[in-house]
Amino acid sequence: MRNIKDIVEKHYDSMVSLRRHFHTFPELSAQEFNTQQKIMEELTALGLVPRKIAGTGVIAELQGALPGKTIAIRADIDALELQDECGKPYQSQRPGVCHACGHDGHTAMLIGVAKTLLELKDQLAGTIRFLFQPSEESFPGGALLMVQEGALIGVDAIIGTHLWQSLTIGTSGISYNRMMASPDAFTITIKGRGGHGSMPHQTVDALLVGAQIVTALHTIVSRNIDPLEQAVLSIGSFKSGDTFNIIPDTAILIGTVRSFTMDIKKIVFDRMEQIISGICQAAGATFHIDKLLGFPPVINNPQIAKVFASASVETLGMENTLTIDPVMGGEDFSVYLEQVPGAFIFIGTGNADKGIIYPQHHPKFDIDEKALAYGTETMVRAAMKLSSSKKNF
Numbered sequence: 001m002r003n004i005k006d007i008v009e010k011h012y013d014s015m016v017s018l019r020r021h022f023h024t025f026p027e028l029s030a031q032e033f034n035t036q037q038k039i040m041e042e043l044t045a046l047g048l049v050p051r052k053i054a055g056t057g058v059i060a061e062l063q064g065a066l067p068g069k070t071i072a073i074r075a076d077i078d079a080l081e082l083q084d085e086c087g088k089p090y091q092s093q094r095p096g097v098c099h100a101c102g103h104d105g106h107t108a109m110l111i112g113v114a115k116t117l118l119e120l121k122d123q124l125a126g127t128i129r130f131l132f133q134p135s136e137e138s139f140p141g142g143a144l145l146m147v148q149e150g151a152l153i154g155v156d157a158i159i160g161t162h163l164w165q166s167l168t169i170g171t172s173g174i175s176y177n178r179m180m181a182s183p184d185a186f187t188i189t190i191k192g193r194g195g196h197g198s199m200p201h202q203t204v205d206a207l208l209v210g211a212q213i214v215t216a217l218h219t220i221v222s223r224n225i226d227p228l229e230q231a232v233l234s235i236g237s238f239k240s241g242d243t244f245n246i247i248p249d250t251a252i253l254i255g256t257v258r259s260f261t262m263d264i265k266k267i268v269f270d271r272m273e274q275i276i277s278g279i280c281q282a283a284g285a286t287f288h289i290d291k292l293l294g295f296p297p298v299i300n301n302p303q304i305a306k307v308f309a310s311a312s313v314e315t316l317g318m319e320n321t322l323t324i325d326p327v328m329g330g331e332d333f334s335v336y337l338e339q340v341p342g343a344f345i346f347i348g349t350g351n352a353d354k355g356i357i358y359p360q361h362h363p364k365f366d367i368d369e370k371a372l373a374y375g376t377e378t379m380v381r382a383a384m385k386l387s388s389s390k391k392n393f
Contacts, residue, residue, distance in 0.1 A: 026079030068126025141332030167348030183330025194249030210251030
């Protein structure tokens with residue numbers, strides 16, 4: 001077999017160029033029209049026959065010369081509503097829109113995977129299906145649309161990668177079961193009775209009620225969840241009042257719940273209702289909760305995760321292929337995993353020597369672009385192993 005590392009290296013400069021193009025011209029969820037067009041052009045130039053899917057997504061296939069399984073590889077393509085401050089020549093030219101999560105790299109890598117596998121077509125078993133998915137950053141997520149429009153029909157397994165800043169360049173991280181949590185959001189609206197700041201006895205202070213609720217909600221994970229389980233409850237926004245001498249009649253709390261099972265999710269939300277109800281009843285306030293239930297958790301198939309890890313070992317070495325604890329971030333890759341077996345792996349991008357120290361969703365987020373080669377090679381090796389496998393997943 002031809003040397004996979006050499007083929008990937010041959011396409012490295014083009015992947016860097018593509019990644020910088022996507023970074024310079026990012027597009028928000030469901031608005032990735034130019035990104036879609038660029039992907040279509042790149043795949044068509046390779047001799048593939050891409051088609052549009054899920055509005056602004058792209059799907060294409062490569063048929064190998066040998067019989068085998070159908071393996072899907074997914075990349076998300078959307079950007080964030082965030083001002084780019086990376087300070088590089090490829091900084092976003094679109095105000096308030098930024099690839100601060102690595103999706104520009106994911107897109108470039110999957111095109112690199114297609115280029116590499118085309119050169120290995122004579123040794124490739126089965127079929128590789130390339131899924132360029134829109135709208136990962138917004139609920140309900142583009143994966144659901146991809147599935148509804150047939151992206152997984154006939155697929156035996158699916159793999160995906162995420163460039164991950166908290167892992168050092170030259171390493172990867174994978175879990176053999178729980179990988180990423182289910183992300184849920186909530187908005188609590190508290191209604192009291194406003195009045196003059198000098199006469200609080202005539203009011204029901206929504207701000208004070210909200211403060212008590214914030215404090216009380218943070219006891220749920222520490223006192224109602226099994227310490228061996230994993231859950232997060234965080235308040236990200238608390239808005240109440242506008243001036244110094246008026247007691248407000250409304251408080252709005254916005255937050256998130258992260259969990260791995262429906263049982264834990266139910267415990268958290270049930271306890272939230274009980275705590276908020278009790279505090280509001282005692283104060284004479286009323287409340288309403290709006291829940292936005294997000295994606296399911298990313299649970300890796302252990303067998304496919306092992307194959308993915310072995311591909312990483314061949315790419316990066318045993319000592320750099322790390323078994324990691326689950327993270328509480330969410331990903332709609334989980335929607336695919338509810339349909340077919342698969343696995344998700346993190347590819348390290350952090351490099352303190354280059355100043356690449358800012359986390360995902362930070363205005364100064366950037367990647368060590370060598371990760372593009374590592375991620376591409378790992379996916380190529382994993383796809384070839386899985387498509388030629390005689391085992392049932």
